[in-house]
Amino acid sequence: MTTPPQFSRPAGQGDMFNAHEHKGRLLLIYPKAYDPQAKTSKGIGPAADADIVVVDATDPTTGQPPVFHDGRIFGNLAKSVRNDVGGQVLGRLDQAMTSSGNEAWVLRDYTDADAAMAGPVHAAFQAGQFKQPSSGMPQQAPPQYDAWAGMNATPAPPPAATPPPAAWQAAGAPSTAPAPAPAAGVEPALADFLRSKGINVTPDMTQDGAMQLAAMFR
Numbered sequence: 001m002t003t004p005p006q007f008s009r010p011a012g013q014g015d016m017f018n019a020h021e022h023k024g025r026l027l028l029i030y031p032k033a034y035d036p037q038a039k040t041s042k043g044i045g046p047a048a049d050a051d052i053v054v055v056d057a058t059d060p061t062t063g064q065p066p067v068f069h070d071g072r073i074f075g076n077l078a079k080s081v082r083n084d085v086g087g088q089v090l091g092r093l094d095q096a097m098t099s100s101g102n103e104a105w106v107l108r109d110y111t112d113a114d115a116a117m118a119g120p121v122h123a124a125f126q127a128g129q130f131k132q133p134s135s136g137m138p139q140q141a142p143p144q145y146d147a148w149a150g151m152n153a154t155p156a157p158p159p160a161a162t163p164p165p166a167a168w169q170a171a172g173a174p175s176t177a178p179a180p181a182p183a184a185g186v187e188p189a190l191a192d193f194l195r196s197k198g199i200n201v202t203p204d205m206t207q208d209g210a211m212q213l214a215a216m217f218r
Helices: 075-079 112-126 166-170 188-196 207-215
Strands: 026-040 043-054 067-074 089-097 103-108
Touching: 026 067, 026 112, 043 075, 043 112, 067 075, 075 103, 089 112, 112 207, 188 207
Parallel strands: none
Antiparallel strands: 026 043, 026 089, 043 067, 089 103
């Protein structure tokens, strides 16, 4: 008697990811599957299923970066992650002209500032911190500096400067050197708060980007 093959059951429909709504955004993509000949609304073409985190945006309902679970991407965008199934890809979503004269969605290379912003987001995603907390979960003690007190609110006095973590010293930063000057566009107190969490505040970091990072520690 022939043993019947073991078929996988169909997965539920994933979140809808609309590239047009996120052009220019920094994306963390976690590819789960790639099909070079998927059936799409425009015919047969490459497609990939992935979890997608929009690093430099904020979901107003959660205060965290938006996450699309099992979202589907197509074309050149899918091809750009085909070698990283089971891993992660970081890049900025943009459009580029193809040899056929059509615009295609692509991932542009990330900068050092992009990588610094994405690091804590990746760690939080891997730890499952993007799930909505239940009402019974214990609340964490608030940080000394509330980075989300509001742009128009009077900020609390900044805490004392914190020396660089040991990991930075091991990477070559002298332990006796003073804390680096904050980025030109970041409030000093917010910069100190990020450094106390081990975040490298780069000179080109913006206030909005710094607030995105601070939200991960609320």
